[in-house]
Amino acid sequence: MLVTKKLVNVSDNEKFILQAANSNTFINRQELLNEMVCELGNVNSNTGYALFGKRRIGKTSALKEVQRRVFRNKNIIVIYFSVWDLIEFTLTEFCKKLSAKIIDAYGPTLGLKFKAKELIQTPIAMLKKILDERELKIVYNNLELFILSKKDIDENSLIENTFYLGENLAKKTNTKCVLMLDEFPSVIDLKANNNKIGGSILKKIRSIFENWQRTSLVLAGSTRSTMNLAVLSSASPFYRQLIVKEVNAFEYKYTKQLLLRVLDIPEAGIKEIHKFTAGIPFYINFIGKCLERVSKISLETIKETENKFLQEEGNILFTEEFNSLSSKERLIIISIAKGSHTPKEIADAMENKISNINRFLKYLIDKGHIFKEDSKYFIEDAVFERWLRGKEI
Ligand SMILES: Nc1ncnc2c1ncn2[C@@H]1O[C@H](COP(=O)(O)OP(=O)(O)O)[C@@H](O)[C@H]1O
Numbered sequence: 001m002l003v004t005k006k007l008v009n010v011s012d013n014e015k016f017i018l019q020a021a022n023s024n025t026f027i028n029r030q031e032l033l034n035e036m037v038c039e040l041g042n043v044n045s046n047t048g049y050a051l052f053g054k055r056r057i058g059k060t061s062a063l064k065e066v067q068r069r070v071f072r073n074k075n076i077i078v079i080y081f082s083v084w085d086l087i088e089f090t091l092t093e094f095c096k097k098l099s100a101k102i103i104d105a106y107g108p109t110l111g112l113k114f115k116a117k118e119l120i121q122t123p124i125a126m127l128k129k130i131l132d133e134r135e136l137k138i139v140y141n142n143l144e145l146f147i148l149s150k151k152d153i154d155e156n157s158l159i160e161n162t163f164y165l166g167e168n169l170a171k172k173t174n175t176k177c178v179l180m181l182d183e184f185p186s187v188i189d190l191k192a193n194n195n196k197i198g199g200s201i202l203k204k205i206r207s208i209f210e211n212w213q214r215t216s217l218v219l220a221g222s223t224r225s226t227m228n229l230a231v232l233s234s235a236s237p238f239y240r241q242l243i244v245k246e247v248n249a250f251e252y253k254y255t256k257q258l259l260l261r262v263l264d265i266p267e268a269g270i271k272e273i274h275k276f277t278a279g280i281p282f283y284i285n286f287i288g289k290c291l292e293r294v295s296k297i298s299l300e301t302i303k304e305t306e307n308k309f310l311q312e313e314g315n316i317l318f319t320e321e322f323n324s325l326s327s328k329e330r331l332i333i334i335s336i337a338k339g340s341h342t343p344k345e346i347a348d349a350m351e352n353k354i355s356n357i358n359r360f361l362k363y364l365i366d367k368g369h370i371f372k373e374d375s376k377y378f379i380e381d382a383v384f385e386r387w388l389r390g391k392e393i
């Protein structure tokens with residue numbers, strides 16, 4: 001397909017955006033989307049998916065695009081929920097917010113006139129009056145749990161109540177429910193009574209999932225190690241229960257399409273941006289956004305923009321992440337960024353200051369910063385890597 005430049009026609013909200021792509025800005029991923037939309041859009045199937053891929057690669061955007069497309073069918077209710085949107089990170093908050101999302105998604109189908117948030121503030125007697133019909137009884141029972149026994153509801157009934165809510169509503173309304181849980185592996189970090197609940201929640205959700213007839217589960221997550229724990233490895237609860245799809249970086253032609261939609265850039269410039277961003281759409285958008293302010297875009301101004309991006313935006317994006325690492329992890333990740341890839345090379349680069357390098361390499365893998373291939377270690381995010389190269393060991 002010919003990519004046309006639409007310099008004048010692109011309205012402000014369709015330019016480079018840093019939130020998840022919307023229906024106007026979404027490009028690429030057609031194969032993945034078509035498959036998911038077809039399967040999830042089939043009311044007779046409850047096959048689910050697990051998407052994994054690096055941070056900022058476009059998982060959330062893909063989920064939301066699938067949601068938009070599947071939701072066109074009035075008999076399918078699609079709920080998108082990101083575990084990273086939680087604030088307190090407690091199990092109660094998770095169940096409460098997810099329940100509210102499910103109720104709100106079903107609101108129109110149920111003829112509910114109030115949002116879950118308003119319902120939860122309604123006095124219980126009045127709520128009972130409003131919701132005491134057959135279909136709405138499920139909603140009432142769910143809300144009652146959160147309203148009445150705020151303090152010590154047991155974990156199991158909280159999870160069961162929440163994860164059967166969509167399924168029960170689907171049965172009552174003769175619809176299908178699609179539950180999308182973004183950054184799913186982070187559920188193991190939820191807290192109950194001030195302790196992390198850990199892997200037990202995965203098993204619990206898995207056992208509920210087995211009983212679903214009208215719900216499809218879609219999970220997504222960024223870090224390999226946690227997705228392994230939850231979905232991908234043979235020891236994980238969701239192993240072989242979901243169709244696994246990796247979301248990859250953009251190929252060159254899509255980097256080009258994304259940029260040319262808004263900007264007038266010479267081919268050499270597009271190549272440079274593709275190399276710099278490693279095809280990660282977030283960075284392509286970010287560089288694109290910086291270039292909107294440049295009057296004449298050339299290879300030189302692009303390189304200047306990239307350097308400025310690393311110094312200014314890079315500091316904002318990466319400093320906190322970097323500082324959250326231990327001092328040894330920091331040294332190791334910098335030396336990998338600067339070209340040491342084996343434990344021996346890393347040890348040499350640091351003049352043998354750290355003895356148990358393998359242990360720290362494992363931590364860095366668990367945190368999603370590096371990966372291992374053929375006994376060598378590499379940084380996951382090419383832009384973070386460039387930023388790290390500017391740091392001193
Ligand atoms: N298919 C796409 N088309 C256009 N832009 C995209 C696409 N996928 C992702 N992006 C852009 O990349 C950035 C990160 O995407 P996001 O979906 O949040 O990634 P992830 O969930 O994997 O971290 C956003 O700025 C978004 O606009």
Ligand SMILES: [Mg+2]
Binds near residue numbers: 059182
């Ligand atoms: Mg995301």
